[in-house]
Amino acid sequence: MAIKILGAGDEAALETFLLLHRHASMFLRANARRGGLVDRGGRYQGTYAAAVEDDRIVGVAAHWGNGIISVQAPGAASEVVRAAVRESGRRVNGINGPWAHAVAAREALGLEEAPMRLLSREVLYALDLSDLVVPDALASGRVRCRRPDRTDLSELTTWRTTYRMELEGYEAGPELRASARQDVEHLNAEGRDFVLVAGDDAGRRLAYSAFNAALPDVVQVGGVFTPPELRNRGYARAVVAGSLLRARAEDVRQAILFTGEGNVSARRAYEKLGFVPVGDYGLLGFV
Numbered sequence: 001m002a003i004k005i006l007g008a009g010d011e012a013a014l015e016t017f018l019l020l021h022r023h024a025s026m027f028l029r030a031n032a033r034r035g036g037l038v039d040r041g042g043r044y045q046g047t048y049a050a051a052v053e054d055d056r057i058v059g060v061a062a063h064w065g066n067g068i069i070s071v072q073a074p075g076a077a078s079e080v081v082r083a084a085v086r087e088s089g090r091r092v093n094g095i096n097g098p099w100a101h102a103v104a105a106r107e108a109l110g111l112e113e114a115p116m117r118l119l120s121r122e123v124l125y126a127l128d129l130s131d132l133v134v135p136d137a138l139a140s141g142r143v144r145c146r147r148p149d150r151t152d153l154s155e156l157t158t159w160r161t162t163y164r165m166e167l168e169g170y171e172a173g174p175e176l177r178a179s180a181r182q183d184v185e186h187l188n189a190e191g192r193d194f195v196l197v198a199g200d201d202a203g204r205r206l207a208y209s210a211f212n213a214a215l216p217d218v219v220q221v222g223g224v225f226t227p228p229e230l231r232n233r234g235y236a237r238a239v240v241a242g243s244l245l246r247a248r249a250e251d252v253r254q255a256i257l258f259t260g261e262g263n264v265s266a267r268r269a270y271e272k273l274g275f276v277p278v279g280d281y282g283l284l285g286f287v
Contacts, residue, residue: 001058001076003083006037006048010057014050017057018072023126023278024098026220026256027070028062030213039088041065043186047090049083051076061105067093069105077101078108085109094118094285102282111286117169118285122258123267125275129248129255133274138238138245141199143206145242148188148195152205156195157181159208163225169285183223187211193223194246196239207235209243219247221257224266237269244273258283 006014014032018025035044043065051059051073059073061080067090073080077097085092092109095102099121106112137143148156160180164170187193187210196207207230212222221243226236244255258281259266 001079002052003079004050004052005083005087006050006060008036008038010037010048010050013057014048014060017050017060021072021074021098022218023124023256024281025072026213026215026218027096028060028072030215030220031062031064031070033215039065046070047084047088049080049087051080061097063088063090063092065090067091069095069097071095071097071101071105073097073101077104081105081108092286094283096281096283099280099282102284106284115287116285117287118283120260120283122281122283123261123277124258124279124281125256125270126278127244127255127273127275129244129253131274132241132244132248133272134241134245135234135238135272137234138241143196143235143238144199144203145194145196145239145246147191148184148193148208152195153181153184153188155205156184156193156208159225159227160184160223162227163223168283187223194239194243196235196242206230207239209236209239211243211247217252218254218256219244219252221255224257232265234269236266237273240270241273 018029031044035042037048039045039047046062046064048062050057059076059080061069061071061084063069063084071077095105157180160183161177170176193210195205197203197205207226210223211219213220224236
């Protein structure tokens with residue numbers, strides 16, 4: 001097995017490999033499509049290291065500009081993550097990928113004792129959008145799913161800040177809020193976020209969702225948030241369904257998402273929409 005830093009011309013070989021592991025490779029596939037394989041520091045760009053056997057890619061890791069590593073490398077996680085980090089020269093801020101790969105990557109990088117803000121084994125789910133179960137509240141018009149506009153920005157920034165504290169382990173502060181605002185603005189500019197509102201004229205905001213990775217035929221749902229005072233009313237399920245109805249109308253055929261093994265309420269909500277477990281996923285974040 002050889003280790004290779006990928007570049008222009010390797011796109012087809014990488015896609016061929018990632019399609020074998022499509023459910024757990026959305027970040028890698030979507031970012032490669034958007035940013036290419038040459039690392040110039042752009043938003044979707046990273047340094048890609050691949051394990052190669054018989055001229056075929058059999059594992060890959062990418063170290064993104066934000067310090068996060070995405071890994072998909074059965075049996076080769078240690079080698080590819082070390083090569084990606086060595087080549088990028090960046091600090092490691094987090095790791096994501098199939099649980100076993102992410103844990104192996106942490107060990108290979110000597111980060112077992114590093115302080116962490118996040119260590120979560122997630123259930124990976126998939127849904128064929130032809131099988132989407134639409135909640136009654138959405139189908140009846142009691143709630144509506146729409147694209148956010150500028151008037152929504154302040155409240156959605158507050159929600160995104162709370163989400164990152166609750167789900168990603170960040171500490172409150174002006175830097176986190178500024179980062180959350182950038183997240184919301186970026187998602188909105190790319191048409192990848194959605195807000196659920198009451199169906200009456202008042203249109204109170206109820207929940208938020210986004211696609212944290214998107215390809216022409218498949219989207220990955222992320223950032224689902226309902227304010228604490230509005231939880232347990234089915235709003236998260238409705239906003240996800242609303243976003244997927246829009247995606248389906250644009251010929252997207254499948255959706256992927258992951259949520260914590262212990263997050264029973266979220267798992268039930270997604271399963272009611274028709275999502276089925278297809279594997280596991282790891283989210284690791286370092287202080």
